[in-house]
Amino acid sequence: MDENREAGRRAGAPLLPPHMPALMVVLTGVTGLVEAVSLLALGPAFTAMQTGNVLFVAFGAAGAGRLETLAPGVSLAAFVVGVVGGSHLESVSEIRGRRWFVIGLLAEAGLILIAAGIGWGLAPQYGSPTVRHLAAMVALALAMGLRNTTIMRANVPGVPTTLVTRSMTAFIGASAMGRENIYGYRTAGWKLRGLSVLAMFAGGFLGALMLRAGCTVGRLLLPAAVTVLVVGLLYRGQPALHTDQAPGRERPG
Structure with missing residues (x-):
């Protein structure tokens, strides 16, 4: 592990705390929960996986499948704003020497809380969303746009x-089925990828179960907001990430 960190330091890659991958797996689970809410209770539309929204809008524009384009279009637009706002927020935070990773997560948690507040007492609805449903979706898409930047x-x-x-x-591909050695079968990275897939499934499964149990939109989103907040606070005492070699920040020469 120390050799890998030293190699990353020489290559200019960000130096990551040893527990950072575990926190990322937790955030992946949050994404599954958020997408369950946005797709099944607010949309149908995604708020993090925007590929689906791009296709929903494309199919709807072509008049195929009788798909609604309002919710996917609103989510896509809000996501773009979240990415732009997140990029500026984190750039300013880094220039001022603040922990942009923590700030990004706290801002995300705040936006999810706003979505939960908008949706407090609001019954889930699949298809033909009301103004409140769309407003909650906007807050979630802003949060997920910010998350992607972070x-x-x-x-x-x-x-x-x-x-x-x-x-x-x-x-x-790296498993016994694919036999592709480049992905490192049974290495820590290979196991981490498997955990991320499992976390996404678990988050979506939990969201769907809560939806079936009759939870309102606000109650569905509250666990997601609290989890992101806790992850941000847990990281607060860790060393700042080095971003000298982040895109657009390469050292001259």
């Missing part, structure tokens, strides 16, 4: 927290 800058390999397609591909 996680991309943290750059923890194998755990993007908002999408598990690549993690699943690497996990299966």
Whole structure:
């Protein structure tokens, strides 16, 4: 582990605390829960996995499948604003010497809490969302746009927290079925990818169970907000991430 950290230091990669991957797995589970709420109780639309929204809007624009485009379009627009706002927020935080990773997570938790407040007492509804449903979705998409900015800058390999397609591909490809050695069968990275897929499933499963149990939108989102808040507070005492080699911040020469 020390050799890997030293190699990363020489290569200019961010230096990550040893428990950072575990926190990323927890955040992946939060994504599953949030997507269960946004897709099954507010939309149908995604708030983190925007590939689905792009396709929903495309299919709806073509008039195929009788798909509604309002919720996916609103979520997509809010996500873009979240990414832009998150990029500026974290750049300013880093310039001022503050822990941008913690600030990003706390801001995300705040936005999810806002969504929970908007949806407090609001019954889940699949299809034809009301103004309150759309407002809660906007807050969630802003939070997930911010999350994507935060996680991309943290750059923890194998755990993007908002999408598990690549993690699943690497996990299966390196398994006894795929036999692709480049992904490191049974290594720590391989196991981490498997955990991220499992976490996404667990989060979605929990959200669906809570939905079936009759929870309102606000109650569905409260666990997600608290979890992100706890992760941010847990990281608060750790060393700041080094981002000298982040995109657009390469050292000259």
